[in-house]
Amino acid sequence: MSEKREGFEAEALIHLDGLYGLALRFTGGDDAAAQDLVQDTMLKAYRAWDNFQSGTNCRAWLTTILRNTFINDLRRTQKRPVPVEFDEVAERPIYPQLQGTDPEGRFFERIVDEEVIRAIEELPEDFRVPVVLADLEGLGYQEISELLEIPVGTVKSRLFRARRRLQQRLYSYAVEMGYIRRGE
Amino acid sequence: MTDDQRPPGQGVDRGGGSAAGGALGCEDAMKSVFEYLDGELPPNYSERVRRHIEMCKRCYPYFNFEQAFLDYLHDRGVKPARSDRLEERLRTLLGEVDTEEAEGCD
Numbered sequence A: 001m002s003e004k005r006e007g008f009e010a011e012a013l014i015h016l017d018g019l020y021g022l023a024l025r026f027t028g029g030d031d032a033a034a035q036d037l038v039q040d041t042m043l044k045a046y047r048a049w050d051n052f053q054s055g056t057n058c059r060a061w062l063t064t065i066l067r068n069t070f071i072n073d074l075r076r077t078q079k080r081p082v083p084v085e086f087d088e089v090a091e092r093p094i095y096p097q098l099q100g101t102d103p104e105g106r107f108f109e110r111i112v113d114e115e116v117i118r119a120i121e122e123l124p125e126d127f128r129v130p131v132v133l134a135d136l137e138g139l140g141y142q143e144i145s146e147l148l149e150i151p152v153g154t155v156k157s158r159l160f161r162a163r164r165r166l167q168q169r170l171y172s173y174a175v176e177m178g179y180i181r182r183g184e
Numbered sequence B: 001m002t003d004d005q006r007p008p009g010q011g012v013d014r015g016g017g018s019a020a021g022g023a024l025g026c027e028d029a030m031k032s033v034f035e036y037l038d039g040e041l042p043p044n045y046s047e048r049v050r051r052h053i054e055m056c057k058r059c060y061p062y063f064n065f066e067q068a069f070l071d072y073l074h075d076r077g078v079k080p081a082r083s084d085r086l087e088e089r090l091r092t093l094l095g096e097v098d099t100e101e102a103e104g105c106d
């Protein structure tokens, strides 16, 4: 095995599972698209491996490549985006229903990971991508606005509406599972 | 400051708040909960929100709740996933790049 290949396997390939998880969140759980995305990312990284400074944060470097690849593909293939209709109930905060019984949101901890992940992946794309960028990757509004080429105000409104939808969905799930009782 | 960056309610007095930088009302504080928790408010406005929630019995638990939600979302959302098929395919493709590059050197 070449020295380059050995270095790549030791520093980059070990992040494969993390990248694949992120790719699934980005693509809304589309497995084939997620695999293609990771594959493109890794191949780009391997071809550019000589530019990577060994010992620096490889995961962050790979994540940036993956993110840019995803967003470029998104732009290229974007059909006219369908605006997500405002849903009065689905976008309400859940805290008022919980402040009497679970004001610290302990019920979240009882929900299995798969349910949270499904909730994120099933968000409409316009909502999902800002959530992945902000809440999973920790990017700021300005950075997201530049990446997605949408105004900061749009980033905020999509992100906040998406978070409310996630809350409502997890809340309904928890009620259904009997973790909490539906408040009034 | 553009409209996009203006914190909600700023400049609009709703009883509790004044544009001059005085005490903020619950409604204004709650409206900017995510921007506050995301660290995206202008520093002086953020400071006013902080001062409000520190001493407000209604807002303090609410802000804690939303913070718990965001932490939870992050902790659970970044879950890795495993695919042996993907790894296998990738190793083959890396091998192809190796061969391609070795041939390129001749």
Ligand SMILES: [Zn+2]
Residues within 6 Å of the ligand: B025, B026, B027, B029, B052, B053, B056, B057, B058, B059, B060
């Ligand atoms: Zn208050």
